[in-house]
Amino acid sequence: MRNRLTFQPRYFLYWLLLFALARAAFLIYHHAHTAALSSGEIVRSFLYGVRLDGSAVAYISFIPFGLLLVGSLWPRLPVGRLIGGYTAVTGIVVGLLTSADLELYRAWGFRLDATPLQYLDSPGEMAASAGSAPLAFLVAVFAGLMLLGWWLYRRLLTPLPPLPPAFPRPQAALASLLYAGLLVVPLRGGVQQIPVNQSDVYFSAAHPFANHAAINVPWNVAQSLQLREMRRNPYQYMADSAARREVAALYKESPSADSVQLLTTPRPNVLFIILESFTAKLVGHLGGERGVTPTLDSLARTGISFRNFYASGDRSQKGLVSLLSAYPNQPTTSIIKFPRKTEQLPSLARTLGHAGYHTSFYYGGELAFANMKSYLLSSGYEHLTERQDFAQRDQNSKWGAHDHVLFQRMLRELGKQPTPFFTTAFTLSSHEPFDVPGQKQFRNQDEEAFFRHSVAYTDHALGQFLQAARREAWWPNTLVVLVADHGHQLPGWMPVYDPRKFRIPLLLAGGALKPEAAGRSVATFGSQTDVAATLLAQLRLPSSVYSWSRNLLSPAPAAAPGGFAFFCFTDGYGMMTPQGPTVMDNVSRAPLTPAPLIPRQVRQGQAYQQLSFADFLEK
Known part of the structure; x- marks a missing residue:
């Protein structure tokens, strides 16, 4: 009872x-x-x-x-x-x-x-x-x-x-x-x-x-x-002094660290295009499926392709910070959520603005999403174009304006911008729910097929834009940087920690490249945080404030022959080198992949995770 x-x-x-x-x-x-x-x-x-x-x-x-x-x-x-x-x-x-x-x-x-x-x-x-x-x-x-x-x-x-x-x-x-x-x-x-x-x-x-x-x-x-x-670093693997030594060695320049110069001019326009969810699994020249990204594959033959390049994280807002501020991701949060912290980050827009560049950012969706707008504004972008700036008839996607609309607007306006310009475009059509226009070119009607079609659509829209841009007066003096914001679990629904999920394309193209740069393939391992130093070296601008970035066109450091790429996810990290992957769970501190552990690589990854998160806490 x-x-x-x-x-x-x-x-x-x-x-x-x-x-x-x-x-x-x-x-x-x-x-x-x-x-x-x-x-x-x-x-x-x-x-x-x-x-x-x-x-x-x-x-x-x-x-x-x-x-x-x-x-x-x-x-x-x-x-x-x-x-x-x-x-x-x-x-x-x-x-x-x-x-x-x-x-x-x-x-x-x-x-x-x-x-x-x-x-x-x-x-x-x-x-x-x-x-x-x-x-x-x-x-x-x-x-x-x-x-x-x-x-x-x-x-x-x-x-x-x-x-x-x-x-x-x-x-x-x-x-x-x-x-x-x-x-x-x-x-x-x-x-x-x-x-x-x-x-x-x-x-x-x-x-x-x-x-x-x-x-x-x-x-x-x-x-x-x-x-x-949070005030305490949960990723304390070793003494801070030891972690600093390990990380410093990863960024120590080789004695023969002369940067390769591949541009016809030190001050070209820079068109920085960030491709939503473009995974290497669908990029033919990176060993992915053939026929999905013919534009990127063609650019690999006429420009510079980085074959072992990885996203730093798994969300768009994390990719933006890594690409535009060369800042590592955090495994259980994102620095973009903390405006007081992002205000302390360096940014390409601010660096190039100080060098005389006009800066602008184009996105077909709402920049209020995931706190992107406050980050971009504090980064020094002078002009932002977002969903509300497009006509209602052009807001033809659930997210906003589809990519072909975005590229058409950019094409109309780039010629009117002061030069040199640093213009960043962020696509959106290859984001879920993959509702892109045009006839489906893949037979299946499942989610993987819709994703392939959305990537193919954006690749086609990009190709149309670049073909038209080549006829513009600003093209011969323009460097195009093409990179993904992150990878994707599709196709194949790989685990969240699978390194293949983080592998993404990075290409340099445009009229400002020297003819001898055509078809150059860079095998060095790198991540999104390395784009800033690589780009600024070509522009002959200092990059010392980007302490988490290294020039991928210079010899790799002795501590990481062939380069390295660090990425993180909830709640773990991965370290990619030519020797293989190291993927660890931060909670259990156990490996997540069957690949044999490389002790030096484990220690380097732990040091990187510890030091980068400590830096985040101190911001």
Whole structure:
């Protein structure tokens, strides 16, 4: 028989059951990944996950337990209705987080955290980004979770029993206070010295998905919010002095570090084109699928191609900062979210502006998305063109203006700009939901085919633009830089940490290139942070303020023969060199790929992660 004094344990059990159901829904939704797990790993994902579940339940339970304490002393307080209302609101929030996480994990490869909060001021872009999600099914999942939660609540917790007649109210209040005090134990994950964290639920070295399944989503969101005020570096692998030595060696110039000069003039116009989601997997001259990017493949024969080039991160806003400020990414946040920090970064727009360049930025979407506008403005761009600057009829994409419209506008306006100009264009049509105009050239009607078609469309629009630009008076004195903002899991749905997902194209083209530069292929390994130093060396401008950048057209440092590329993801890093990949999980500090570990490379990656994040914290 129920009594008032057992309500708190039953309330705690109620939420534990709900989180177990949420974990089951996650495993079922991602059945393809779950099928690769053993039955023991599936069971352990529930057993290990209980620690984070219990911590989340403890936070949720503080208010109901407090209401019971007050209700013990004030009998007229409608405790049952207040707890019911609070539980309903909390259940809706938990249900929304759980349902959203199901699809976001498929797209992003990590459990839901505070990352989507930075997009709340751009609801249109959020909706467009979710264009390929099975919204009806997710709504059904949410409704199912709500019904299960309501049924369990009715079975376990209603009605709220009255206090036993012979039980004094002061003693009931003391019992409630004791229950509330006991919540500290599950909140911390036990009685150990260090509070529970993600690493406590990681148990599988072979299957990161099993570890991800053990994570409690509401706890993960709340924990990641703390990063906004983080003051301590969680990536402390070695003494700071040792980390500085390792990183300094990676950027130490070779004694024969004379830069190759490939331009006909030291002050050409610079047309910097950033291609949304262009992955090397679809670029023929980089060994990817043939026939998707004929424009880029043609430019590789007439310009300069960098064959081992990698994105620094996995989101557009991260790619912008790496390309335009030569700044490394952060594994669990992004510096672009902190205007006070980005204001301290160097930027190509500011550097070239001081050298006499007119600077402008073109984008068919809304620059308020992901805080890009504040970053670009603080970077020194004199003129910004975005969605609102296009006619309504030209806003023909869910994101804004399609790429052919963007290029047509640029073509009309570039000849009117003062020279030399530094003009940056950021495409958008190859972003989800891949709703580009024109006839589909790939037979299949699945998401991979739509992605291929969107990349092919942008490549064609780029080709049309460049063909017309060659007839313009400014073309002979123009250097074109073509690079992706990040790679993509498609085609093939590679894991979020797979190095192939980060490999992207980088090409130099344009009328300002010397004839002998045609067809040059650069094998040196590099990343987006290296574009700044490489470009400025060609313009014969100093690049010392770009401390995380190195010239890819100079000999590689002795500490990294053949160059290196560092990239990060949530929550780990990768180090690419000619010797092979090193990909590590920051939480478990274990490798994520079967490739043999290269000890020197592991240490270099750890030092880079430690020092770059320390720099981020100090900004």
